[in-house]
Amino acid sequence: MALVLRKPNAYSKIDKEDPEERNRRRAQFLIYKVMEQADSMSRRRPSYLRIRIRKLKVKIGKRLTKLRKSMLLSISAAKVSVCKQVCSQFKTCRRLFGGGDNHSSANLVNTLPSPLFV
Template sequence: MINHMINKSCGYSKMEREDPGEIQHRRAQFLIYKVLQQAATGSPKRRKLSHLRLRTHRLKIRIGKTLKKLKKKIFSAIKLLK
């Protein structure tokens, strides 16, 4: 009985080490699969801008242009006063 328990394996077997080339090949296949899957679903989500974000972006640009014009007017007025 004791002899039977000693010879009994735990149910796990040693895995062979994979070749680094095989690992790299498997990773490349996975990345290709992911890219093809994204292409099949349509455009990536990161390209979509919500309507609100688009409006705030345009507003920031408009405010920046207005401030730039105001700055130019102030500097030109200061030059005229000197």
């Protein structure tokens, strides 16, 4: 009642709303809105342009997927070939600098003196 005294044109609710009634009214409103949207969607037909664009997107997506897979395959093949070349170069370098000859290291083990204490 204090609000009524402060503002001459204001009015107050005398009795409060029932929460169940408020929920029922809100549910009816939401149902009405959903039905209205469904009705407006059923009237609209998908345009020819939208169908064409959707098909084009699918086509582009398939091509991109195919391109990505082929790129990954070619990149992995390139990695393998580069690794083979690098390994062969390392083997060549080891042989040149004396670290790659297995027979000479085996002979070295055979020429070591026998242990003193057995």
